[in-house]
Amino acid sequence: MKPPFVQSTCPHDCPSTCALEVERLSEARIGKVRGAKANSYTAGVICAKVARYSERVHHPDRLSKPLRRVGEKGAGREAFEEISWDQALDEVAENLLQAEQRLGAETVWPYFYAGTMGLVQRDGIERLRHAKGYSRQYSTICHTLADAGWLAGHGVKRGLDPREMAQSDLIVIWGGNPVSTQVNVMTHVAKARKTRGAKLVVIDPYRTGTAEQADLHLAVKPGTDGALAAAAVNVMLAEGLADRTYMERQSDWDDELEAHFAQRTPEWASEITGLSVEEIVSFARLFGAHKKSFIRIGYGFSRSRNGAANLHAATCLSIVTGAWQYEGGGALYSNGGIFPIDATLIEGLDVLDPDVRIFDQSRLGPVLCNDPRDLGDGPPVTALFIQNTNPMVVCPESLKVRQGFERDDLFSCVHEQFMTETAAMADVVLPATTFLEHDDIYKGGGHTHLQIARPVIEPFAECRSNHQVICALANRLGAEHPGFEMSEWDLIDATLRASGLPSAQSVYDDRWLDCALDFETAHFSDGFGNDDKRFHFKPDWSAIGVDHADMPRMPGFMDSIDAAKSDRPFRLVAAPARTFLNTTFTETPGSLKREQRPTVLIHPEACKRLGISDGDKVRMGNELASITLHAETFDGLQHNVVVVESIWPNSAFEDGIGINALVSADPGPPRGGAVFHDTAVWIEIV
Numbered sequence: 001m002k003p004p005f006v007q008s009t010c011p012h013d014c015p016s017t018c019a020l021e022v023e024r025l026s027e028a029r030i031g032k033v034r035g036a037k038a039n040s041y042t043a044g045v046i047c048a049k050v051a052r053y054s055e056r057v058h059h060p061d062r063l064s065k066p067l068r069r070v071g072e073k074g075a076g077r078e079a080f081e082e083i084s085w086d087q088a089l090d091e092v093a094e095n096l097l098q099a100e101q102r103l104g105a106e107t108v109w110p111y112f113y114a115g116t117m118g119l120v121q122r123d124g125i126e127r128l129r130h131a132k133g134y135s136r137q138y139s140t141i142c143h144t145l146a147d148a149g150w151l152a153g154h155g156v157k158r159g160l161d162p163r164e165m166a167q168s169d170l171i172v173i174w175g176g177n178p179v180s181t182q183v184n185v186m187t188h189v190a191k192a193r194k195t196r197g198a199k200l201v202v203i204d205p206y207r208t209g210t211a212e213q214a215d216l217h218l219a220v221k222p223g224t225d226g227a228l229a230a231a232a233v234n235v236m237l238a239e240g241l242a243d244r245t246y247m248e249r250q251s252d253w254d255d256e257l258e259a260h261f262a263q264r265t266p267e268w269a270s271e272i273t274g275l276s277v278e279e280i281v282s283f284a285r286l287f288g289a290h291k292k293s294f295i296r297i298g299y300g301f302s303r304s305r306n307g308a309a310n311l312h313a314a315t316c317l318s319i320v321t322g323a324w325q326y327e328g329g330g331a332l333y334s335n336g337g338i339f340p341i342d343a344t345l346i347e348g349l350d351v352l353d354p355d356v357r358i359f360d361q362s363r364l365g366p367v368l369c370n371d372p373r374d375l376g377d378g379p380p381v382t383a384l385f386i387q388n389t390n391p392m393v394v395c396p397e398s399l400k401v402r403q404g405f406e407r408d409d410l411f412s413c414v415h416e417q418f419m420t421e422t423a424a425m426a427d428v429v430l431p432a433t434t435f436l437e438h439d440d441i442y443k444g445g446g447h448t449h450l451q452i453a454r455p456v457i458e459p460f461a462e463c464r465s466n467h468q469v470i471c472a473l474a475n476r477l478g479a480e481h482p483g484f485e486m487s488e489w490d491l492i493d494a495t496l497r498a499s500g501l502p503s504a505q506s507v508y509d510d511r512w513l514d515c516a517l518d519f520e521t522a523h524f525s526d527g528f529g530n531d532d533k534r535f536h537f538k539p540d541w542s543a544i545g546v547d548h549a550d551m552p553r554m555p556g557f558m559d560s561i562d563a564a565k566s567d568r569p570f571r572l573v574a575a576p577a578r579t580f581l582n583t584t585f586t587e588t589p590g591s592l593k594r595e596q597r598p599t600v601l602i603h604p605e606a607c608k609r610l611g612i613s614d615g616d617k618v619r620m621g622n623e624l625a626s627i628t629l630h631a632e633t634f635d636g637l638q639h640n641v642v643v644v645e646s647i648w649p650n651s652a653f654e655d656g657i658g659i660n661a662l663v664s665a666d667p668g669p670p671r672g673g674a675v676f677h678d679t680a681v682w683i684e685i686v
């Protein structure tokens with residue numbers, strides 16, 4: 001008999017949240033992983049890295065037992081000895097309690113992110129935090145800037161149903177690279193192209209795999225999209241391509257905006273973006289000519305100091321042509337806001353004390369280095385409990401993160417699947433299950449399905465789930481909350497019921513729950529999410545974030561990026577690599593084979609100027625650090641732009657210093673957010 005395929009959900013931090021089918025070879029082993037054909041978004045397609053998941057779940061380096069560090073920080077597995085779960089949990093609890101006794105509960109900082117996107121296994125750590133009054137986390141590493149830019153205009157975090165792309169005549173992928181980062185977008189692009197001959201525009205500083213498929217690729221200078229968007233509006237207004245009736249009915253359009261955009265000419269934008277006037281005008285005409293235009297907004301172009309303003313500017317285009325009125329017309333950044341989940345039980349929101357201090361996740365380095373900007377008069381962080389993230393590698397200003405972890409007065413526990421560089425700095429390391437070994441519930445940000453997944457195989461060796469560890473610690477720490485007494489399944493079921501949704505069993509039996517909104521709501525026909533029901537060309541940035549003083553009143557170019565200068569003449573984009581997912585999969589042979597080694601893509605003209613040939617070793621740096629890697633000539637970008645696809649472990653680089661040593665921990669206004677693609681660097685041949 002052939003082994004059966006079991007339904008599951010991809011847990012990784014990717015907007016596709018694919019509905020999976022996993023081949024179960026035995027109680028302990030999986031075989032193939034494929035996308036569910038029956039799911040209308042996944043449509044049977046998944047990325048190569050997850051199709052090879054058996055390489056990861058059965059990897060020889062999977063952590064199997066709790067470990068205590070007895071050797072040097074950072075040395076790796078050989079610096080640890082095996083201990084029992086009871087010993088490990090006792091030791092962690094003792095250290096957290098001692099830290100609390102010395103300096104108060106705020107000296108403990110539970111730190112997490114989205115290694116799994118499952119709500120129970122990702123967010124349960126919040127319940128422990130709130131029940132104990134530990135320092136809070138402001139999660140800024142991914143979507144804070146993009147959220148700000150989208151909310152500025154629309155007032156709510158939702159947009160088109162992505163399946164509507166099949167009805168679109170023009171698709172614009174703006175600041176995203178879905179061929180690498182959420183392959184399913186391309187399934188729906190292909191549908192529109194095949195059935196309707198839809199055109200594809202890609203706006204990205206370099207010729208990505210997505211850009212290669214485009215009818216028009218606009219290789220903007222990073223951080224200048226606001227100027228491109230404003231000039232496109234200028235052309236559409238001047239050439240009678242705007243739907244003024246829609247603009248006046250559905251937005252705050254007025255004479256001041258009219259006069260503002262009249263100044264934002266293609267010539268002006270050409271200077272800023274590095275695009276030709278012809279490119280800008282042909283984009284505007286193409287956009288203006290197709291009412292059924294679908295702008296798929298990516299995260300990439302929000303990761304700059306002016307990212308929120310740029311993203312807001314891009315979303316103005318769908319208002320100018322009135323695209324939202326038509327099937328297949330409008331935009332999608334994220335549908336995260338359509339799922340009516342009550343997270344109280346999972347996150348312990350009922351015991352949250354808003355007076356407890358809150359740290360910016362992306363400023364882990366400065367926080368651990370006791371930067372007064374972060375600590376104020378408060379005590380230092382002397383204990384970290386980490387799940388679901390690898391900040392030694394993914395966090396900005398990574399040299400400071402390392403310096404912080406090296407502190408002798410810091411206790412840290414890392415719950416992980418692998419001995420990451422973060423785990424290697426910990427005092428205690430706990431082995432974690434993967435999504436194939438525990439229950440969870442998943443929302444799909446890039447689509448509309450809610451999914452529940454159950455274990456496909458038994459937990460590997462002594463691995464325990466995040467939920468199990470949180471509950472066991474809560475018990476030892478004297479933290480009380482009903483959520484600590486429940487199983488994962490009961491938490492899921494109770495959460496669904498509290499949210500007015502069907503039971504866990506019935507969602508599981510149906511494989512998913514489609515939470516798509518009706519046309520009128522999804523298209524904002526009855527108004528946008530702002531109080532006045534209008535889209536805002538002139539956002540109230542003060543309602544979005546406290547750091548709003550420098551935000552532009554109207555869409556255009558916000559001149560706040562780390563611009564290229566004579567001593568740092570290149571703008572660096574630190575984009576994701578196709579077969580890594582942040583740092584996940586950097587351990588799998590299939591991914592390593594494809595990505596090979598850390599590489600910087602440099603334009604041939606710049607290479608000539610610097611005397612660099614393909615494969616040469618180069619140094620690249622700024623005021624924060626310098627790193628060593630190999631060069632590859634590449635003509636799909638502007639002369640003064642370079643790209644490093646990441647996120648390689650620090651140890652993959654010659655000096656053990658990785659890409660995020662160059663990235664600033666400055667928060668992007670108006671409400672924070674990491675600025676991964678906003679860095680000016682120098683380059684020299686080694």
Ligand SMILES: Nc1nc2c(c(=O)[nH]1)N[C@H]1C(S)=C(S)[C@@H](COP(=O)(O)OP(=O)(O)OC[C@H]3O[C@@H](n4cnc5c(=O)[nH]c(N)nc54)[C@H](O)[C@@H]3O)O[C@H]1N2
Nearest residue numbers: 175176177181203222223298299300301576578580581582
């Ligand atoms: N293979 C793979 N998939 C992933 C990830 C991964 O690491 N690897 N990460 C996952 C996560 S956590 C997330 S949040 C998503 C993010 O996925 P995306 O939405 O695709 O966002 P990014 O990957 O940050 O950047 C996408 C593109 O933005 C471009 N970009 C950078 N700056 C600018 C700019 O100023 N203007 C414009 N127009 N474009 C710019 C970059 O060149 C890059 O090609 O992907 C998820 N999927």
Ligand SMILES: Nc1nc2c(c(=O)[nH]1)N[C@H]1C(S)=C(S)[C@@H](COP(=O)(O)OP(=O)(O)OC[C@H]3O[C@@H](n4cnc5c(=O)[nH]c(N)nc54)[C@H](O)[C@@H]3O)O[C@H]1N2
Nearest residue numbers: 113114115116142388389390394415417432574582583584
């Ligand atoms: N240069 C550069 N840096 C970036 C970005 C970029 O584009 N460029 N992107 C940024 C973005 S968008 C993001 S979201 C962050 C992401 O950064 P991270 O959230 O740190 O993402 P990963 O590196 O994939 O690390 C997730 C870790 O969680 C572990 N994990 C997975 N499932 C579980 C589980 O169930 N339990 C436990 N305990 N652990 C688990 C995995 O083994 C993995 O080591 O990186 C950011 N850093």
Ligand code: SF4
Nearest residue numbers: 010014017018047050
């Ligand atoms: S495309 Fe994204 S959600 Fe789908 S399998 Fe790959 S990583 Fe998972």
Ligand SMILES: [Mo]
Nearest residue numbers: 013141142143
């Ligand atoms: Mo992310």
